[in-house]
Amino acid sequence: MPALVRVIAAMDADVLCVQEAPRALWCGRRRRELAELTGTRVAAGCGLAGLAVYVKPTVKVVHAEAHLLRVFFPREVRGLATAVVELEGLRLAAGSIHLDLVPAHRLYHATEIVALLERVAARFAAIPVLAGDLNERDHEPTWRYLAARLADCYARAPLGDAPTFPARNPTARIDAVFAGAGLEVDSCGVVPAPRADLAAASDHLPVVARLRRAAVAPEP
Secondary structure, eight states, rough: HHHHHHHHHTTOOSEEEEOOOOOSSSSHHHHHHHHHHHTTTHHHHEETEEEEEOOOTSEEEEEEEEEEEEOOTTTTOOOOEEEEEEEEEEEEEEEEEEOOOHHHHHHHHHHHHHHHHHHHHHHOOEEEEEEEESSOTTHHHEEEEEHHEEEHHHHBBBOOOOOOBBBTTBBBEEEEEOOOEEEEEEEEEOOOOOEEEEHHHHOOEEEEEEOOOOOOOOOO
């Protein structure tokens, strides 16, 4: 936990999408404990799927919802945790995901996720942002499906090394942030924190994206 808290501090993110959050008995208390230690609050969660969205106190939470995706028994339950948030007049629908190890299940769930995220974004006039562990690389079908609908932030503005897994000796980029139209990506990459802390905090390296509202082209 101390290493995780230090890594989150190094991220300095307004919105934090978490995977493999506590999902067992007393999970709500454990999630709130992390919020207290990091000076954030829980904005949304999907307990059975182990997902959560945290925000800084300066971020306004407009709406929160959670969805369980189709269950492929006996595979692990998957879901989507979404928080519609607002900061400095910019409204985002931030979704946290953790996809399955089975390729066909990942692609099926991705279609569900995009539909759900786009629906809530349209309902609240927000721009969708999706972050999580895809369990596949950028040349594979599910990644390509998501990147065709949302911008792969690292591909748009890479910063630092690409691989995110495994944390101790990363060789594969399987974690990503995707941003919808209306956002510009200033940078995206692995969090610049001490390697010892990164390895102790998680088996994945966390990714941080710096986003801003896209400039509006002047009318002719």
